[in-house]
Amino acid sequence: MDPIALITDLVIICVILIGTQIAAKIADRMLQKYFLSFAERMLKNNILQAEHVEEERTRTFHIIIRRIVVASIYVAGIALVVLQIPQLYRIAIALLAGASLAGLAIGFAAKDALSNLISGVFIAVFQPxxxxxxxxxxxxxxxxxxxxxxxxxxxxxxxxxxxxxxxxxxxxxxxxWSMRDPVSVWTVDFLIQDASNIDRAKSIILEIARSQPHVLKEMEIKVLLVESTKDGNKLRLYFNSLNRDLAFDTGCHILEEAKKAFMRERIS
The missing domain is CATH 2.30.30.60 (SH3 type barrels.)
Known part of the structure; x- marks a missing residue:
């Protein structure tokens, strides 16, 4: 093998690899800046609502597009390297032309990777x-x-x-929990042993719920008797909160405050 030709090929391959990496970084940064400026223009023109749902929908789509572009640049770089090495080029041509068992094996091995790639694109497009x-x-x-x-x-x-x-x-x-409407309906259960205390217990629960800062007062807050057994009467509080995290924490606070109030009122 001609040493000069070998050195030349190695230099060209290094240039291709370095150029591919630089091109990928430049493309990623340019797309990131473009998407940010695009979102800002849409917000100024009131085309894109400045709400969490719209922002995250746009952000997810942009992330996937950027990564597809960067991946395509790397694939193109690898293809150029393969074309630069005659042995790899001949193997690639043989696999593509022959559609042999080796080609089928490679395709089968790449099945999961292709499935994840296609699913990632679908997630970006349909955004479940x-x-x-x-x-x-x-x-x-x-x-x-x-x-x-x-x-x-x-x-x-x-x-x-x-x-x-x-x-x-x-x-x-x-x-x-965030799709379309992040507001969460939350429930808290209370077991009241004495039926004569149900009305007083409901009043206490509603009063405590309305005093919580993260309970949406403009939406319905209610307490219903959902079950009555020999063990007691189950009351269920329904309230709305801005998101699931706040709803869970608020439910715990309501349960704690109600427990203390029941003890003071001697409600079992």
Whole structure:
């Protein structure tokens, strides 16, 4: 093999790899700046509502588009490297032309990767979840921290990260607490032993609920008797809060305050 030709090929390959990395970084930064300025123009023109739902929908779509562009640049760079090496070029041509068992094996091995990639694009387009959405996935509650071309990262309540392949996200049932309307309806149950105390207990519960800062007063707050057994009478409080996190914390505060009030009123 001609040493000069080999050195020349190696230099060209290095230039291609470095150029590919630089081009990918420049493209990512340019797209990021463009999307930010585009969102600002839309907000100024009142075309895009300045609401959390719209912001996260746009942000998720832009993240996926940026990553697709960057990935395409890297693929193009790898293709140029393959064309620069005659041995790799001949192997690639043979695989493409022959559609042999080796080609089928490679396709089968890449099946999961392609499935995750396609699912990532579908998530960006149809957006069942978005970056920043609060979701429940397999009984774990958290928010969507990142969506890549391969996987989605969910940060759950105890700060652990669940990394889920996009193909799994596309087939699993996920509760999205932020879609369309982040307001959450929350319930708190109370078991009152003596039926004669039901009216007083309902009054106390409603008074405490209305005093909570994160209970939406303009929406209905009610207490209903949902079950009556030999063990007691179950009262259920319904209230609305701005999001699921505030609803959970507020429900705990109401339960604690009601417990103290029941003890003072001698309600079992």
């Amino acid at each position: 979840i978005r970056v920043g959405d609060y979701v429940t996935f397999r009984n774990d509650y958290g928010y969507v921290e990142d969506i890549t071309l391969r996987h989605t990262v969910i940060c759950i309540w105890d700060k652990r990260r669940i990394v889920v392949p996009n193909s799994v996200i596309s087939t699993e049932v996920i509760v999205n």
